[in-house]
Amino acid sequence: MKNEPVPARLGAGDVLRVGFSGLRARPARVVLSALGIAIGIATMVAVIGISSSGKEDLLRRLDRLGTNLLTAKPGDTLFGSKAELPGTAPEMVRRIGPVTAVGATGAVDATVRRTDRIPEEVTHGIAVQAATIELLGTLEVETARGRWLHAGTARYPGVVLGSEAAERLGLDRVGGQVWIGGPSGGRWFTVLGVLRPAELAPEIDRSALVGWDAAGRYLGFDGHPTTIYERSTDASVGDVRNVLARTVNPEHPEEVEVSRPSDALEARAAADGAFTGLLLGLGAVALLVGGVGVANTMVISVLERRREIGLRRSLGATRGQVRLQFLAESLLLSAFGGAAGVVLGAAVTAGFALWKGWPPVVPGWALGGALAATLAIGTAAGLYPAMRAARLPPTTALAAV
Template sequence: MRTRPLRAVLSALGIAIGIAAMVSVLAIPESSAKALREQLAALGTNLLRAEPGQTFFGEDAVLPDTAVPMAERIGPVLGAAATGNTGKTVRRTDKVAESETSGLSVQAANPDLLGLLGGTLKAGEFLGAANADYPVVVLGSVAATRLGIDRIDAQQRPQVWIGDRWFTVIGILDPMPLAAEIERAVLVGWTAAQRHLGFDGRPSTVYARAEESRLDSVRQVLAATLNPAHPDEVKVSRPSDAIEAQRLTENTYSALFLGLGGVALLVGGVGVANTMVISVLERRREIGLRRALGATRRQVRGQFLTESMLLSALGGASGVLLGVLATAGYSLSQDWPAVLPVPALVGGVGVAAVVGAVAGAYPAMRAARLPPTVALA
């Protein structure tokens, strides 16, 4: 290994890439899962969302305008708020075609919505009693990006065109994982939406927070409470379940990448085996000389097997280091806590050593079987 360092490095590189991939694939989902658990703990998993489904005839159902106060009458419910689709589009200026919606919706919102969803403001203020009647809006994080508004100047607030008039932007929201639809929405006060946009006052989504221990009970009665006449036309979901389902999908992709890491490790093992076979061919005279001086087959076999395992262990240690750096770097970029599973770190070197033993078994046995007279010929 010392006399041919470049060959040793290149042989270990395949092992290093495979181990680095496997460590990263195991560690990054762990970091993501921990960040998700911390995020859900901060936002709360006791949020329910109710939306209108379809009628018996396949038409879009509607929620009654009394849905929010009816939800608040449920004993374990701690609070409720709603948004309502105004059917209007938002544009940066009145010169933009009305068909250019940028995938954004204009929603009427209750003043309690931000606190109920556990959201925070990036800039400005939220809708409240003082501005409920005025043409002002609050932008979700995605809506602000698509409209090109990233800050609010108190001296000259930005404006957007909704319907047939200008609305002043008074706030921008931070991302809201439990209500991704709010991120792509432009929020208008409930009264202002009725006055300036012709909103009918019917909510399109009702959010309710309930006591954690009685969440399932509230979920069972929420549809019937919001729409007693047609409870089957109300869809009730738990936003945190959707986030966890998305994480399950990501874990499926992690398993795929873990398999690719295994393939890279296999290729690395083949590279080590190839290197050792060539080494045996190049060192025939050395093997013959050692055998002639009294070295046993076991000693020759152990020599080449040890070299193969050292090459793989070098690749394994380098791969673990690369995996740790990749995990730490990616977690830092995503603002996640870096989680490094100890079994993955220890197992990386162990798996590399096993690969080295398997890869070096045939070359070592071939060297041990080489007769001294043939080797010295």
């Protein structure tokens, strides 16, 4: 018994060499099987990366735009009709201690057109609004061309166009004229400037903005604001929000709707997260299909290599060593696919983010999770073929060929 041979143990290097040799013998099949894993991993990494890049861009936009902008608009009365904000509301809001800036717009019953020859019904979805001089600073929007209203131009027939309004009117320069008309008649207004997009107030993008006094003098504006924009210190947003309705309309605060525009961006981020979950599910399905492909490849490999298995067993290889050999091949096959998928997913993320103007972000946990999923799939896919190979008796395996 003392001279009984003891099976040699396979070291880590031996296992890798044996596993690589098994894969090198069937390169085409290995590539096709690894492709399924790569597609699944690339899908999951790209989905997480694109979602993370979009969220990072959104967070940067929120940091730039600020979350301290509140708006107050008229709601509905008890009788179901539209309420009306007092004309003194903007001035009342300025008296709130933490408030740093206040601007307002008021809807004007008028339309803006390139010429007076165009029918009034053709509005192109552009609203005419009266605007206070402080509006631009409150929204922190810049002019793309020309100038904003000031104390002099706000009293005369001048207009500043939102970004979409200028595009719909086909105006790419300042100094031209547009026809603004309403029930009391109309007249030509000189285009003073064109604004950049107002991300927190998209309604401004689709508006033609005239001075508060000019709107009353030339267009019959009644002086009642329809939207009040205010900014306060970040720490006091909640307190200002609690008192804003009562300040805007002390007699009927229930008829005032107060909102924070940045909430819409945060809600969109949550919706994007839900959509990301759906895409991750699709990526998981692709990964599962890839795992099935690996398992199928390994089962076929066992059937084709019965003579090799029998020969190794006859030369002294234990069942555990045979099992370890085929499990190593499965793990290596999955690892190749997983590595290719990680690289492909990161490349897709970077390309898409750069195309959208986002900062490319691929979370480290996504890469770690992808590699862990790859190893899990490789283990699950190779376990049955490895056990089947280990159970083959040497004589049966050699006689089968």
